[in-house]
Amino acid sequence: MRRYGQSLYQPRSPVARCVNFLCAVLLTLILVAGVILFVLWLSLRPHRPKFYLSDFSIPNANRQSAGLANLPMHFTVNEHNPNQKIGMFYDEILASVFYGDQLIATGPVMNPFYQQPKGDTPVQGTLLARGPVPTDPSWGRFAGEMSAGSVEMRLVLTSKVQFQVKVWDTKHHHMKVECDFTMQGDGTLRPQDKNSQCTLYF
Structure with a gap:
């Protein structure tokens, strides 16, 4: 039984103080390292590119009673790299x-x-249409939508x-970009769809 006036304070041994100090230093180093790694991860984490449909046209599309076969389709999709320090290599x-x-x-x-960091590149292309033609089951619907001035395409x-x-490159990612839009009766892109953002799949 503790006698009256006996101190409740029990001095810790030097070994215990040394262990506590080392634990505190170790926890501090782990915390600092975690913060540094988190900041590095945020700065080096790649952000996906963005794509915007700028233009699409099929000249003389409304004058072709025989269908669209062999008519040229022109389009422009603007690609933007939002990363500040990360470039991107595109295959064909x-x-x-x-x-x-x-x-x-x-x-x-x-x-x-x-594509350099924060860069923009227009993806421009011309394709030859293979249809629809009057023998296709979809021709009646397509011709009707052309006459109405509103053809939904992708x-x-x-x-x-x-x-x-x-100084290092990541693995290759398969990319798929889908731009849904409406073509007017004269074969041009509907104004509301100009510069609309496309959907990106990785």
Whole structure:
């Protein structure tokens, strides 16, 4: 039993004080290292590119009673790299145009290229339409929508992308860009869809 006046304070041994000090230093170093790694991860984490449909046209589309076969399709999609310190390497870009589920044009439109950080590159292409033609089941609906001045279509871009982070490159990512838009009766892009952002899939 503790006697009256005996101190409750029990001095810690030097070994215990040394262990507590080392634990405090270790925890501080772990915290500082965690903050540094988090900041580095934020600065080096690649952000996906962005794509905007700038233009699409099929000249003389409304004057073709025999269908769209062999008519040129012109388009421009603006690509933007939002990363401040990360560049991107693109493989060859393949474009396809769909009317509903029907593929009406496809082909390569751009050779491999490097996109610098915060850079912009217009992806421009011309494809020859393979349809629809009057013998296609979809021709009646397509012709009716052309007469009404509103044809819903979809432009798809596919490629592979590799991010360049400082002095090393990441793995290749399969990229798919879908631009849904409406074509007017004269074969031009509806004004509301100009510069609309496309959907990106990785």
